[in-house]
Amino acid sequence: MPLKADLSTEWHIIAANITDATMFLFPRKYTASTPPSENAVTNLHVFADASLKAYGAVAYLQQDQQPASLVISKSRAAPLKQITLPKLELMAAVLAARLSDFVRTSLNIDCTLYLWSDSQIVLHWIASQKKLKPFVDHRVREIRLVSSCWQYCPSADNPADLLTRGISAQQLASATIWQQSPSWLRLHDQWPTWDPSSEALLTQLQEELDDQPIDQVSAHSAHITPTGISQVMDIAKYSSLQRLLAVTAYVLCFTQHPNNTVGHLTPSELTMAKLKWVQAIQHEVFSEEITNLQSRSRNRLPLVRQLRLFLDDHELLRCGGRIHNAPLSELAKFPYLLPSKHHFTNLVILHTHVAQHHSGVNATLTMVRLQYWIPSGRQRIRSLLRTCVICRKKAGRPYPIPDPPPLVKCRVNAVHPFEVTGVDFTGALYVRSSDGERKVYVCLFTCAEISSKIDAVRQCYHLFGRRRGTAEFTVIYSINREPCQERRFIPKRAPWFGGFWERLIGLTKSALKKVLGRTHATLESLQILVTEVEAVLNNRPITYSSPDVDDPSPITPAHLLYGRTITTLPYHDVTADEIDDLTYGSESEVRRRAKAQTVVLSHFWSRWSKEYLTVLREFHHMTGNNVQTARVGDVVQIHDDTPRVQWRLGIIEQLNKGADGFVRSVQLRTSTGTTNRPIAKLYPLEITASETPSLNSDNDTSRETSIGCSETARPIRQSAKRGLIGVVSVAYITVLQPLHLTWLNG
Known part of the structure; x- marks a missing residue:
């Protein structure tokens, strides 16, 4: 079946461009004919760019102030699942990093690497020390393994832009920027500059983040700074919740009344010590959720939306729900939020487990949820109860035994009895x-x-x-x-x-x-x-x-x-003829029977x-x-x-x-x-x-x-x-x- 007229015309244009592209000639030498000086410096410049249809990177070698030479380029089509342009620019940056590593390994030369991008958002992600989304964080980590020396390049001077928007063979032949790179590349003092703290960049970055659904944020950030009571006491040194709260209560009483003698602790003092620890842990682990609740943004984090988190009068994170009218205490209806993997959470679970006379997972979880809500609480309690020595003494299992080994020779060989x-x-x-x-x-x-x-x-x-x-x-x-x-x-x-x-x-x-x-x-x-x-x-x-x-x-x-x-x-059976036979039982007969017995x-x-x-x-x-x-x-x-x-x-x-x-x-x-x-x-x-x-x-x-x-x-x-x-x-x-x-x- 012949193609339609419009498709046929488009195909002939593509075929003609392919034919013209095969006539292009590129110099195979990367450097000038004159030998370089002793102090010559070789630079490798890799440019990255992306569009909604494709993304790519191109590499150039440049020595001293000589013109740069094209080394290699690589382009890829954009994913079928549509993603935002900053993320495509980030994927182009990853491709540039991989391409630079490939060039240096293949040519085996000592050169200085410079990576260029026209996306200020990508440059901000690479230079940022804050917690990033998983999609961005994984790719930024890979880029940093190659190099963190990234430069800003205007879109008009980015040769990788030709890889992403598609041009004809005639346009490529007339594009001097593709074969010789930007003219300012030879002069370091003419390189474009970029201010990462500019308001325009921050505004653009915030708009980009607000337009996209927010991924689940991990409860534990890479660097947690202790706050509140955690700066004074090391919770890792305590194995009992009661002892931790008692010592904390004494510390609080001493700081508030240093000249008074502290006697027996009251329940209110122990409760205040508990709330101090809850507040400190929440500000350490759930700082992003607290910031999100305090802001006026309509976009809430997934954990905030899922648990209907809110801040009470003491600035403590509490979980909402649909049991407001239930005949329960206020704390049971709106429990405090605790991280799953934290030492304070472990102490709370073990204390409840012992208070319930070493009961099982369900009973322990029920009592914990009367005051606290722990994400993945059942799994956490189950893993902690496996380490309870008292429970293992009563219901632990023995070591698993391996499969039986092969039968030994004495059980399968023909040997003498006994x-x-x-x-x-x-x-x-x-x-x-x-x-x-x-x-x-x-x-x-x-x-x-x-x-x-x-x-x-x-x-x-x-x-x-x-x-x-x-x-x-x-x-x-x-x-x-x-x-x-x-x-x-x-x-x-x-x-x-x-x-x-x-x-x-x-x-x-x-x-x-x-x-x-x-x-x-x-x-x-x-x-x-x-x-x-x-x-x-x-x-x-x-x-x-x-x-x-x-x-x-x-x-x-x-x-x-x-x-x-x-x-x-x-x-x-012996017959009568054999009994009367005088030759029966002779030597030959005995030998014959012995041979038969052997058989x-x-x-x-x-x-x-x-x-x-x-x-x-x-x-x-x-x-x-x-x-x-x-x-x-x-x-x-x-x-x-x-x-x-x-x-x-x-x-x-x-x-x-x-x-x-x-x-x-x-x-x-x-x-x-x-x-x-x-x-x-x-x-x-x-x-x-x-x-x-x-x-x-x-x-x-x-x-x-x-x-x-x-x-x-x-x-x-x-x-x-x-x-x-x-x-x-x-x-x-x-x-x-x-x-x-x-x-x-x-």
Whole structure:
């Protein structure tokens, strides 16, 4: 479709101008042919200008009193969202600053930089030390990073003006100011001057500000000058509102009556001290709002409009509203305005929180708003209440625990049974005897919890070695210092660090409780029951039981010892012909069966690796939240099976990192010595060691346990249900009689 006649004519004019512009020639040398003198000074001049359609900048190099040379120019279209001309001039100034930095970096020359603009408002913004709007402040900061040496240039002598209003190729060819810059640029004494304090500029700047909506002003200016009582007292030295007001009241009484003795303070004196602090803080933080209210301008700041601020008879900022007729006190209907992040505000909130018996956020906020209005008050109160030590002692949370680490090699490699072994005891059971009731214990050789019955454990250990082999174990806890290669311990009160053997303890206890009930069996009956429990535990499937009869039978822990389930006969059915065969069981037959058994064992380990290890992934729950917050020197509460008010305090002295670099347990210093605990049982108080409260003198009655594998945290006990359940030996140990043992292989 052909263009319209007017558009076609305009396009041909643009094309002709582009063609003519390609014929322009510019000298490539920036300086004259004659070499410069030894004292020659090179100046870089960058001009900026803007219009409602575009803004740009142009740079010139000038040496001594020689004519300047054009270096580079840059222009941009104005934003689609219409903004005022002073802001466009400011954007042009930013472009000029960036262009000057680019030229100096590219040419790598030592030169003096001069930046020029024909906007007096922009020059005033750059030279101003007052608080500016965010839009202006951000760009002024960037300009000042390059240079603060800005000069005023009349619009008629600004070569950047050609970039913003659009000219033809013929006009550009005849514009000598574009190629050689203003004629007065070579003579410093002819440069234009500018008075930043002129009334015309201030009037123009005020009109520009009044025409635009005022942005939200920050409650904290960059430089706050203390006023009023803040010049006499340092509020940062006080941690209690009552003490601050009392000292302030004494100071006021002394200044008013220096010769009189000050006695007890009256409520009116404390109230006057409070109002003095409120007034001083408001004049420090909300000085612009107060000035805006005192002026006759109709344009109010956003905070003034939003909260309907007004000044009362004491020149205090108070908030309005629509509850004038409510049956409330005058202060509750028109509360004082306080800044959110100020130490006095913190003291008010904490004082109210303590007065309300450490109540929650809602109750504290309700009572604070009866006298004061705090912007973002709920968020501020919530953040302060997190630091309340008393509240953290009653409702604080423990340290977050990281995800479980990868399973250690001893749990996924094919090793000899009991090569990784530990010791664990269940609770006491009672059996009947001729002497009455006696205590017996279950000793589980698979984990690392130890009892105080040293003699019984020593005998049990020897008997275990006779039954399962006397080789040195890779990892075992031995109470009688028997030879072993490594001993490892889990932290106290952290059974999930040994989840897979703790799971076996639970299964053993559950089976015994269900069968025995309330009855007290004899030792012989209990030994028979233990043997049956042994068979049940070792025959439980640890892989999926398929409903298809053609699929292999599931793997059980008994396969680790015998290569078969305990309830299966070790040999196949022997026929009558084989019994009468004299060659049956010969050396060749034995070798053939031994070879077949090797194949069966190899097939078993292959199934164990593919069917069992891959299924463990279903029970490994990862959260991805591995933030480490425990630090040396933190004061913590130590979880115990007592009411929380009786929990002991401790200080973290050492962080115990695992193989993956995450901390799951720490060494603690308490009033009774040093101990260890998992971080899941520690509740931080968020106070430093220098503020440590006195530690109580409760005794540490926790047992220390040992681990047969590496220090592996198991926060979720269910994750051990399908963990590597090794072959287990369980023994009953009597305390009052000679040792009686019955073994469970589980």
